[in-house]
Amino acid sequence: MKTRTGNGSPGLSVWLRLMKAYNLILREARHSVEPSLTLPQFDVMAQLSRRPEGVTFVDLSRSLLVSPGNLTGIVRRLEGEGLVAREAHESDRRAARLRLTAAGRRKMSALLPRHARDIARLFSPMPRGEVAQLRRLLGNLTHLLEPAPPAVTAVARKPGGGTP
Amino acid sequence: MKTRTGNGSPGLSVWLRLMKAYNLILREARHSVEPSLTLPQFDVMAQLSRRPEGVTFVDLSRSLLVSPGNLTGIVRRLEGEGLVAREAHESDRRAARLRLTAAGRRKMSALLPRHARDIARLFSPMPRGEVAQLRRLLGNLTHLLEPAPPAVTAVARKPGGGTP
DNA sequence: GCACGATGCTTTAGATTTAAAGCATCCTCT
DNA sequence: AGAGGATGCTTTAAATCTAAAGCATCGTGC
Numbered sequence: 460m461k462t463r464t465g466n467g468s469p470g471l472s473v474w475l476r477l478m479k480a481y482n483l484i485l486r487e488a489r490h491s492v493e494p495s496l497t498l499p500q501f502d503v504m505a506q507l508s509r510r511p512e513g514v515t516f517v518d519l520s521r522s523l524l525v526s527p528g529n530l531t532g533i534v535r536r537l538e539g540e541g542l543v544a545r546e547a548h549e550s551d552r553r554a555a556r557l558r559l560t561a562a563g564r565r566k567m568s569a570l571l572p573r574h575a576r577d578i579a580r581l582f583s584p585m586p587r588g589e590v591a592q593l594r595r596l597l598g599n600l601t602h603l604l605e606p607a608p609p610a611v612t613a614v615a616r617k618p619g620g621g622t623p
Numbered sequence: 624m625k626t627r628t629g630n631g632s633p634g635l636s637v638w639l640r641l642m643k644a645y646n647l648i649l650r651e652a653r654h655s656v657e658p659s660l661t662l663p664q665f666d667v668m669a670q671l672s673r674r675p676e677g678v679t680f681v682d683l684s685r686s687l688l689v690s691p692g693n694l695t696g697i698v699r700r701l702e703g704e705g706l707v708a709r710e711a712h713e714s715d716r717r718a719a720r721l722r723l724t725a726a727g728r729r730k731m732s733a734l735l736p737r738h739a740r741d742i743a744r745l746f747s748p749m750p751r752g753e754v755a756q757l758r759r760l761l762g763n764l765t766h767l768l769e770p771a772p773p774a775v776t777a778v779a780r781k782p783g784g785g786t787p
Numbered sequence: 788g789c790a791c792g793a794t795g796c797t798t799t800a801g802a803t804t805t806a807a808a809g810c811a812t813c814c815t816c817t
Numbered sequence: 818a819g820a821g822g823a824t825g826c827t828t829t830a831a832a833t834c835t836a837a838a839g840c841a842t843c844g845t846g847c
Contacts, residue, residue, distance in 0.1 A: 467739050479761075480765050592756065596756060596757045
């Protein structure tokens with residue numbers, strides 16, 4: 460008998476705890492941006508405020524890990540609120556270039572610091588060293604989980620690769 | 624400007640990585656139980672298989688961290704599939720007592736090992752020591768995030784002054 | 788008894804979510 | 818050029834998900 464304290468494998472146990480921590484923080488994060496925005500809307504706008512040059516749906520889909528079809532609805536509502544605008548992509552007529560409007564930037568100027576403060580407060584009772592360790596280990600984990608990058612050497616570029 | 628390499632506070636950075644890891648694992652977990660069940664349905668049934676004595680909606684709501692109204696629909700579909708049944712609670716006519724049916728237990732006997740294996744595989748490239756550390760740190764974090772238990776001492780809290 | 792707040796579950800409205808199908812456009816190869 | 822496959826976005830169907838309102842029941846205090 461190795462470990463008989465009610466946990467199957469260490470990995471599964473990590474997943475269960477990760478789920479719990481995620482959901483607990485998620486609640487706080489939601490309340491931190493409501494009722495001004497929903498959390499998914501905030502996530503989209505936070506990405507846009509990091510990239511003033513504009514972002515396509517596919518970029519957003521990859522960085523936020525949500526399906527493209529999902530973004531259609533979220534962005535549509537943000538456009539309706541006048542917080543996000545889409546321009547034509549200069550070299551690809553299929554693609555859109557999403558940006559924050561002035562009103563969107565204004566709103567994020569107010570929300571981003573508040574959100575950062577609220578999240579930071581959740582971790583404040585945890586010792587600094589542990590937070591740093593957790594950060595490092597989660598970095599390792601995501602690195603292992605993410606699909607290996609396409610190995611862009613000088614030889615082969617991806618055929619049909621629009622945005623490598 | 625003190626903007627380091629894209630990091631505000633350590634806590635916020637942990638949250639961002641936690642989100643990423645969660646979503647990456649979530650995808651695998653979903654594919655691990657589909658198309659037999661959806662992941663929320665699996666989560667409900669996994670709870671039920673741990674507690675053969677039966678569970679109420681409120682119990683489920685608290686252990687899975689989802690809203691009670693949400694469970695209504697999930698359980699209704701599982702009942703429709705014949706995987707879950709509800710009995711009358713013996714001492715509280717409002718409450719329900721949810722249990723797996725024989726078919727539900729059969730299904731979980733097949734799904735649980737597969738799911739555990741699939742999740743464990745995700746962590747297999749990570750050194751054992753790191754997995755153990757991550758498990759410990761996430762445990763600490765969850766403890767800090769969870770609301771303190773009601774502190775059932777000799778004094779009964781709630782003499783009617785809840786939120787009038 | 789019995790009023791009255793608390794609790795357990797359901798319903799409702801609106802937003803998110805995915806997978807899959809569909810359309811327009813792009814890119815490469817012949 | 819033109820065919821054929823890949824990409825970018827939207828639409829659709831079905832399931833989650835939350836917050837809030839609603840209903841029935843419980844439990845306590847008067």
